[in-house]
Amino acid sequence: MQLSLFTALALLVLTAAGFLLGRRRALAAGQGRAAGLHSLPDYYGYYVAMWTGAPALVLLALYGLFGGMLVNTLALAELERSAEPLGARYESVLEIDPAHAGLRAERDQAEAGRLAAREYADAMFTQHGAESPQMAEAMTDVDGWIAEGERVEAELETRESQLLSQILGAAPDSPQGLAARAGLEYAQLPIERRQLFISDIRALAFGEGMASRDTAELRAAAAVFQPYETTIKWTVCLLAFSIAVIGLARAWRRVAPGFRARNRVEGAISFLLMLSSAIAILTTLGIVMSLLFEAIRFFAAIDWRVHEFLFGTQWSPQIAIRADQIGQSGAFGAVPLFVGTGLITLIAMAVAVPVGLFAAIYLSEYASPGVRAWAKPVLEILAGIPTVVYGFFALLTVGPFLRDFAMLLGYEDAVTQSALSAGLVMGVMIIPFVSSLSDDVINAVPQTLRDGAYAMGATKSEAVRQVVLPAALPGIVGAVLLAVSRAVGETMIVVMAAGQAANLTANPLESVTTITVQIVTLLTGDQEFNSAKTLSAFALGLVLFVMTLMLNIVALRVVQKYREKYD
Amino acid sequence: MADDTNTSANGRTVYHANRHAHPVKVAAAGVDVSYGDKQALHGVTLDIPDRAVTAFIGPSGCGKSTFLRCINRMNDTIETARVSGSITIDGEEVNDRGVDPVILRARVGMVFQKPNPFPKSIYDNVAYGPRIHGLSNSRDELDSIVENSLKKAGLWAEVSDRLHTPGTALSGGQQQRLVIARAIAVNPEVILMDEPCSALDPIATAKIEELIDELRENYCLIIVTHSMAQAARVSQMTAFFHLGHLVEYGPTEEIFTNPTDRRTQDYITGRFG
């Protein structure tokens, strides 16, 4: 840690020196005056400083990103090499252990039993249907075999860990022996637990955070890690330092009156700007890609019945939890989610668009500067309220009120968690979004247009309606579409206020659920990461992404089509 | 007095250099305007003739636009503006409580420095005034108002085949003539123009000047300009403003050939401004 800090400081000093040296040399070459030089002396300074600092900085950044990984790879390879003899012993012990062999046979038996029972159940399903007693009996049978398989699997694991600890106990307590034991333990770990093992070693070796346990084996492994870390760190630091010195020297030598330092600096700046936008774009692309791949895995898991996902009307992912369940088709029909999302968005827009737009018109056209000065910030405070607070409000105040009101009007089935209460509250949340964007757009309409309307004898509301709003329309449409994508993506209010029941209904007084809410429910809590149920969240995410993308494209189109040019 | 003297509503007449007498259309007396604490016009008094072009000249910030905006009460739209004194059109007081500025502005058209067609079609731009003031009873009548206005503004030939394309898609000079057509569509009595050519090239300027000369036959025109040559070319009367005061007012020829005030002379010979 101290070493990298020291290197960074040294680089900083070197960069500053580069600036001063480059500047001095430029001035000397121009006989002390800037007039004889192509660029101002400072630009020569920036140029030299750039070549001193930038490449070394890139190297350090690369080290920061990949250095730890490199150390891990090299050190773990060494650990595994030293564990090879132990590993071979363990394999042979597994082969000859009679208890283990017996359990293996039992496992094969359970698997065969399960397959046969499953085939029988399938036959019962086609002959007698899902609800028949024969079917129920067959399913009990299948479940029995599955339980049996799980039991055998657990016993196998226990036996294996017994044998492993025997082997490990037999190894010597020398540092090499301990390291070999750590290596074997690592090799036997399932993938998802390896990361923890590595971070424990790193914690013991470099004090990075807290180790979850502290054993002699882990300490021996840490001792293997340490030299790698030290060597690599020193190499990188020295390398960075020499790169900086070489860069300084080369750039310094190039400084001459005719040298176009200013253009070089300009080029570096534009490169930096390009890099920043590239990072933004690549990140987005990466997210979309991962979404796409996980979604593809989901579609593979439901046998590519994409149409069922997009057009199916029954959403109950819980059914498909067990691989052996029959009749899982139709469980992933996402239409109720789309309809629920649409319904809530519609209600929210019905609140937010008129209120937000009228508020914007009042603020920008009618309010006196005094009123505007406090009303606008107050409206924007609404946008700063956390959505969970809105959700609270919807659940505890608006929901019960709407339910009681509906009952008063004679609608007996009213519930607290309804699309209406979520939509209304979400609409309130979006009001400042619409009003603030529309306000900007309306203010951007040139004053000369208003003057033109007044000079024609229009009243204020005529001027607003006939001239200002048409001129601001593209921007307002853009604002509304942005608000729609905001509403479609909103989660917290809906989780709290709309319920989780995937009802396919257009009745705003019933509970519905949305795409975002389902993604949350599917991914929170303990989930295995390759069941169709979990993966379906990614498919839903993809749909959500495509929807908002379309909205944005349409918004851009509209804005371009009706754009008026004012300059 | 010349033989063709008409008696205007307030009984006064204005002579210009041709020795033609014109009835007074707009009369201002002791007009003060201030924006907040800052006084922009000090006691302006002048009579503006009908069926003639009156030019307002003077250095930037001297209050030409401010005075122009008093005539159709556009200063009402500025929160801080306070107007006092009397302005009459045909003897009727403009600043009277009883006068509805919306109706007044139908009688007093205005054209601005920057062309400001509405975000509507050419047709709807011209039909805007007649529609909000209910000047036509039928579609045909509206069509003919639009056509006549565009013809008077000298734009008909260029746009008759694309009346329903956006007005904002025209060139700057065409837009300015469209805005003039929009103003004359409500058949106003007075037309105010605030530097109508300053955003245009010489050819478009020449067209507008020609148009102003034609409109003179039927309207009372008041034009603010920074071009001495333009004032000399198109106007019959010229008023010179300086620092919020009306310094000199008279027939254009006299102002340009024989100004009585030193400041006027300095300004028109280009010594300041």
Ligand SMILES: Nc1ncnc2c1ncn2[C@@H]1O[C@H](COP(=O)(O)OP(=O)(O)OP(=O)(O)O)[C@@H](O)[C@H]1O
């Ligand atoms: N809306 C306003 N608020 C405050 N002061 C104003 C406003 N409009 C004009 N003024 C002030 O009133 C004075 C006269 O302005 P005015 O626009 O009438 O000048 P002008 O003669 O038309 O100038 P220009 O030739 O540059 O258009 C100026 O000092 C100006 O700063």
Ligand SMILES: [Mg+2]
């Ligand atoms: Mg002006």
